[in-house]
Amino acid sequence: MRISRLKKRLRGDHDFKGHTILGSMCSEPHPIAKRTYKRFLSTNVGDPGLFPKLIKLEKEFISNLGVLLSNPNAKGNVVSGGSEANILAMWTAKNICNAGQNEIIISENCHFSFDKAASLLSLKLIKIPVDSRQRIRVDLAEKAINSNTAAIVGIAGTTGLGVCDPIEKLSEISFKNNIYLHVDAAFGGFVFPFMDNGPKFDFSLPGVKSITIDPHKMGRAAIQSGCIIYRDENIANYVRTPVSYLSGGSTVNNMIMGTRSGASIAAAWMVYNYLGVNGYKKIVKKAMSLTWWFITEVKKIDGLCVKVEPECNVVGVCVNDNYDIKKLINGVRELGWAVSEWPDYMRIAIMPHVTQRALKKFLNDLKKLLLIQSLHS
Ligand code: 0PR
Numbered sequence: 001m002r003i004s005r006l007k008k009r010l011r012g013d014h015d016f017k018g019h020t021i022l023g024s025m026c027s028e029p030h031p032i033a034k035r036t037y038k039r040f041l042s043t044n045v046g047d048p049g050l051f052p053k054l055i056k057l058e059k060e061f062i063s064n065l066g067v068l069l070s071n072p073n074a075k076g077n078v079v080s081g082g083s084e085a086n087i088l089a090m091w092t093a094k095n096i097c098n099a100g101q102n103e104i105i106i107s108e109n110c111h112f113s114f115d116k117a118a119s120l121l122s123l124k125l126i127k128i129p130v131d132s133r134q135r136i137r138v139d140l141a142e143k144a145i146n147s148n149t150a151a152i153v154g155i156a157g158t159t160g161l162g163v164c165d166p167i168e169k170l171s172e173i174s175f176k177n178n179i180y181l182h183v184d185a186a187f188g189g190f191v192f193p194f195m196d197n198g199p200k201f202d203f204s205l206p207g208v209k210s211i212t213i214d215p216h217k218m219g220r221a222a223i224q225s226g227c228i229i230y231r232d233e234n235i236a237n238y239v240r241t242p243v244s245y246l247s248g249g250s251t252v253n254n255m256i257m258g259t260r261s262g263a264s265i266a267a268a269w270m271v272y273n274y275l276g277v278n279g280y281k282k283i284v285k286k287a288m289s290l291t292w293w294f295i296t297e298v299k300k301i302d303g304l305c306v307k308v309e310p311e312c313n314v315v316g317v318c319v320n321d322n323y324d325i326k327k328l329i330n331g332v333r334e335l336g337w338a339v340s341e342w343p344d345y346m347r348i349a350i351m352p353h354v355t356q357r358a359l360k361k362f363l364n365d366l367k368k369l370l371l372i373q374s375l376h377s
Contacts (some may be wrong), residue, residue: 014338019358023340025159025187025314027351030220032274033267037222043262049248054262061269065229068193068277069211071203074229075236077255078215078265081226082186083113084256085212088228088239090117092210093151093180095238105144106153107136107165111184114153123150134161134308138169145173151180156201157188160342161307162314162349164188164199171207181207186226189213191312194277194284199311209235218313220275220283220352221268224261283352287313290359291350297363303370307345316345317366323373331369337362 014021016028029037040054048055058078066074079085090104106114108127118125128140141152152174154165167183174181183201185192189211192198202208211229215221230236240252275283291313298304298315303323307316319325329341340347350359 016353019353019355020336021338021351022348022354022358022362023338023346024351025217025349026223027218027220027353029216029222029267030271030275033220033222033271036270037263037267040263040266041261043266044259045262045265046253046257046259047246047248048251049246051262052248054265057269058265061265061272062227062229064269064272065213065227066203069189069202069213069229071229071231073232074203075233076210076227076229078268079226079228079255080224080257080260081216082111082184082212082214083116083226085186085214085226085228086111086113086182086184087117087120088255089153089182089210089212090114090121090123090151092230092235092238093182094121094123096180096235097150101148101150103144103146103148104151104153105141105149107155107158109134109136109158109160110153110155111159111186114184132308134158134163136165136170138166138173141170142173145177145179149177149179151182153182153184154201155188156183156185156192156199157312157314159187160314160340160345160347161316162187162310162312163308164192164201164311167199167201167208168205171205174207179207180209183208183211186212186214187217187314188312190215190218190280191284191287194280195288203231215268215272216264218283218287218351219268219280220271222264225264225268228255284313287350287352287354290354290356291315293356294348294350294359294363297359301363301367301370303374304366313350315348315350316342317348318345319370322377323370327373328366328369331372332362332365335365335369337365 062076102123105126126144154167154170156164209231214226216223216225239254244250307318329346
């Protein structure tokens with residue numbers, strides 16, 4: 001069997017180099033991440049005795065991210081992605097709490113990984129409405145606090161609309177009430193720290209106990225790499241499964257996965273050190289200027305609007321009452337574009353692989369489809 005036959009079989013799937021993927025929060029990994037991933041493909045840090053140096057590299061990487069997030073004492077792990085990181089944070093919060101505390105206060109715009117966490121851990125999500133800027137209503141979040149509250153969650157870079165909850169205020173209410181605050185910065189974690197005036201969401205806020213941050217989104221690393229970062233070792237140790245028999249002797253596993261790829265860690269470490277803060281600043285600057293340009297162009301098109309001004313490179317494109325968003329989304333998909341669909345908008349993520357040229361073509365297609373809709377109405 002030749003690889004060309006496999007390629008032929010998979011032909012037709014989208015590809016980041018093909019410039020049709022506009023709704024994804026992942027991107028083409030940096031070439032250095034790809035090379036490194038390949039080199040360490042067969043490593044498994046699920047058996048720490050086999051790869052102690054890779055484990056050390058993982059610790060160093062987490063510590064690097066800790067520094068980025070204003071906390072050199074941070075501890076944590078590279079996991080499969082934001083979903084696993086969020087589930088681990090909820091598991092940790094549950095283990096810290098007293099029995100019976102099972103309510104999680106969270107924005108109605110949260111990622112579905114929290115629904116999974118709630119189902120797995122028998123938690124109850126108290127979904128709080130958002131304000132006109134699509135950010136959690138802190139007044140309602142505060143009102144929802146009661147003796148059953150296990151944790152509060154803030155989102156730094158929402159999945160659909162790229163906004164940041166008021167984490168500073170959530171930190172205040174969490175700290176005051178001694179409640180665990182987790183920040184889901186799966187997307188914004190590799191964006192906001194590299195902006196000149198990005199929103200505050202990190203460990204400099206005293207209430208924040210853990211943060212999800214994903215190198216496989218804006219970090220230009222390879223899939224799978226998400227990170228769960230805890231404020232300190234004590235918090236990091238609330239999820240622990242003792243393992244007695246592996247090659248390094250008795251150890252603990254503090255995540256969901258057993259076998260896990262060391263290639264993800266090596267690639268994320270490599271690209272992070274290769275790009276450095278200045279490299280990421282350049283990536284974010286480019287993505288944000290393209291985002292603002294795209295929003296300006298969207299607003300010029302009769303019938304189109306943006307759901308809210310985003311705070312990072314994720315845009316919710318919607319239509320006015322004369323048009324049907326569902327039809328528009330179906331139309332762009334038929335023309336070959338991959339966009340994400342919400343009930344009243346489509347999500348466009350201006351990732352590093354997205355070019356202005358592709359966006360111009362996409363905007364033209366939107367114009368044509370809206371014209372067709374108006375002629376048929
Ligand atoms: N938290 C936030 C805020 C997210 O946006 C996401 C995923 C997660 C957690 C979960 O991360 P993992 O998917 O790494 O577990 N956000 C994207 C989404 O669900 C993930 C994605 C990426 C979807 C690429 C599509 C795609 O092509 O929309």
